[in-house]
Amino acid sequence: MLENHRVVITGSTYGIGLGIADAMLRAGARVILNSNDDPADDVLDRLSALGECHFIKADLSSVEGAIGLVQEAHAQLGGLDCLVNNAGTFTDKPFLDNDPADYDRIMNLNVRGYFFATQEFARLVGKREFEASVVCTGSTNGLQAEKGMPLYDTSKGAVLMLVRSLSLVLADFGIRINGVAPGLIRTPLHKKVIEKDPALCKLLDAQIPLGRRGELDDVGPVAVFLASPAAKYITGEMIYVDGGIAAQQTIWEVRGD
């Protein structure tokens, strides 16, 4: 589906970004991986077995890092057809303890990084025919809040309108931009933190119409679809990959006893 597509994915050495990289490679794309850390030893080996990929270290929370990554990826692949803005972070500090540094850290990575990476992508790829696209990882938290996550929720709300607003602007460049919004996904972090508590897992699963939290391979193929010609008339869209959690209002009992 994405043969010869040249893709750069920010924050793609673990979690949801890694799942997207995996799916893009399986679909035939050539991929630039990125993180602000060195990847775990086996990650590059495993992904290289799926197709052509290279790693570029860059910190997307700095404007120079965001612009530099897109420039370097463009040079290394001899052009770019898709940018996946994915690198993001959160804090679970209580609201009253959030200081300006927390605010900056989250907004700079989750919003400013997306913004300037996309601007540089549009600058470099020039006038296209809607075969080029940007995919932004949003979240169900862009629409529905979680207690104790005001900075993360706010940043993801910003990503929703970033996608919609840039869809108008990027259309002039022949570039589509859309979002993938995961719900509760079993990332390594989720497994480490949430799955220590089986009762919590049961309560969460009970609130998901499909009855389970998502897997990484639930998300990756959706990004592939949005980058592919099958989505050629789709722009400004956020696709929720959430097992239906955002469709449901409340549960009245915890099933599955």
Added chain:
Amino acid sequence: MIGLEGKRALVTGGTYGIGLGIAEAMLQAGARVAIASRKPPKDDVKQRLESQGEVCFLQADLSVADEARRCVRDAFNALEGLDALVNNAGSFFDVDFMDLTEEHFARTFDLNVRGYFLASQEFARVVGQRDFDAAIICVGSSNSIQAEHGSVLYDTSKGAIFMLMRSMAVSLGKHGIRVNGLGPGLIRTPLSSGGLASVPGAEKLLNAQMPLGRIGEIEDCGGAAVFLASDAAKYITGHMLYVDGGLTALQAIWELPEA
């Protein structure tokens, strides 16, 4: 992964317009397809569809309750099972708000809403317990969330489809069936072409309101339906996917297109 090999799909209203585009895309993706329509397909349409894969045609008026249910059973029998239902058959009246009658209301809602409801209920009945490999797709519209002048009943019926889809997604999760929507924007179909041609300059003005710069074509919608029915969407339910060239992302244009 975004293929439909081995899948069996029923598309209602699939002999022209958006439904035809969906049926063709599903055939091209490897599905076996049953098409339900009030009138039989034109010869050239029938031949084109048959050249693209295994397809069968069922006669049914989806606005009649018994026929909506029967056509799902007929499709299930003809294809020896069903994996996807595309609720698509719909219509509208080009009638001023003040002239709309109870009959207009009934005819719009019987087809656009009750038809979807009953066909989906029957689908869930006949396919039984599934493992999230079965999917219902409801063709909504950008009119599910944004209204058009002179289109009160159509807009209302499509608004109903948005919540019908979301509510069925919540209820059918435990059946292992996913339910999603496909919301086309303004697409050039046999139904919309007449209106477009009747207002001079309309098309240019409309194109200027589409971020992608053009009214959609039937072929633009098929890929999204294939995606939603495929395993690539296996964790997606309760979602309306707009295929609208960015139309619903834009608030207003600030200048007229050049004449």
